[in-house]
Amino acid sequence: MLHKATLAALALTFTIGAASAFDASKYPDFSGQWRRPPGVGTQWDQTRKNGLDQQPPLIPEYQKRLEASITDQANGGQGDDARVSCITAGMPRIMTGTRPFELVVLPQVTYVYGEGNMPRRIYTDGRDFPKNEEPSYMGYSIGKWVDENGDGKYDVLEVETRNFKGPRTYENSGIRLHDDNESIIKERFYVDNANPERLKIEITSIDHALTRPWTITKTFHREKNVMWGEYDCAESNNHVAIGKEYYFLSADSYLMPTRKDQPPPDPRYFNVKK
Numbered sequence: 001m002l003h004k005a006t007l008a009a010l011a012l013t014f015t016i017g018a019a020s021a022f023d024a025s026k027y028p029d030f031s032g033q034w035r036r037p038p039g040v041g042t043q044w045d046q047t048r049k050n051g052l053d054q055q056p057p058l059i060p061e062y063q064k065r066l067e068a069s070i071t072d073q074a075n076g077g078q079g080d081d082a083r084v085s086c087i088t089a090g091m092p093r094i095m096t097g098t099r100p101f102e103l104v105v106l107p108q109v110t111y112v113y114g115e116g117n118m119p120r121r122i123y124t125d126g127r128d129f130p131k132n133e134e135p136s137y138m139g140y141s142i143g144k145w146v147d148e149n150g151d152g153k154y155d156v157l158e159v160e161t162r163n164f165k166g167p168r169t170y171e172n173s174g175i176r177l178h179d180d181n182e183s184i185i186k187e188r189f190y191v192d193n194a195n196p197e198r199l200k201i202e203i204t205s206i207d208h209a210l211t212r213p214w215t216i217t218k219t220f221h222r223e224k225n226v227m228w229g230e231y232d233c234a235e236s237n238n239h240v241a242i243g244k245e246y247y248f249l250s251a252d253s254y255l256m257p258t259r260k261d262q263p264p265p266d267p268r269y270f271n272v273k274k
Contacts, residue, residue, distance in 0.1 A: 069174025076259025
């Protein structure tokens with residue numbers, strides 16, 4: 001049997017070996033907390049207003065669905081914004097950064113941690129996409145580090161994400177991804193050369209609801225005085241879905257209509273006296 005001291009030495013050797021295998025100096029500095037720039041909302045393309053001004057290259061069917069969603073929202077409804085029911089935003093909408101997030105770079109995986117979502121994992125260990133993985137709103141992300149300028153250090157994290165379930169939208173106006181969930185989302189993460197406190201994420205959506213790949217670039221600013229909050233969508237959600245109707249929960253805990261002449265909820269399972 002091995003002596004305890006020998007076992008301890010072996011454990012220390014493996015620990016040191018594992019630590020030395022990851023040289024953080026070879027990777028870009030993604031540390032800290034990342035926030036949307038001041039004045040930028042949660043629209044998909046940060047350079048355009050949300051809704052029709054986004055000019056998404058949608059096929060006619062999904063263009064009509066977007067227009068119907070916007071009309072319904074203008075009349076007090078929720079349109080195609082499934083997020084109102086507190087399901088996760090999913091990919092790619094989660095990368096809007098509605099709330100602050102951080103990137104944690106490790107040898108085999110990079111984590112995207114946000115205040116209001118479960119962690120997203122970007123695997124960088126050389127694996128391929130699994131064959132029987134359960135579909136999810138986040139999808140399955142595989143990344144590759146790239147040294148673009150040949151200086152021996154990585155500059156860019158390239159990512160491809162597949163294997164989705166839905167519904168998923170780009171933003172709250174209701175720009176939908178296709179119901180077949182065969183989306184392919186490609187990203188490029190890098191620090192802005194002109195300003196190391198600025199993170200750029202180029203996102204390309206390849207989806208059957210689009211007439212062509214749709215590429216946008218999001219910008220985030222690094223926050224040095226980091227404070228993290230806890231966000232629970234269900235805790236602060238005043239929207240109530242009953243059947244196909246959405247209602248609003250008032251401050252005194254009574255249902256309120258969200259649009260003019262909205263019918264009350266269907267009481268079919270209650271003994272209502274007439």
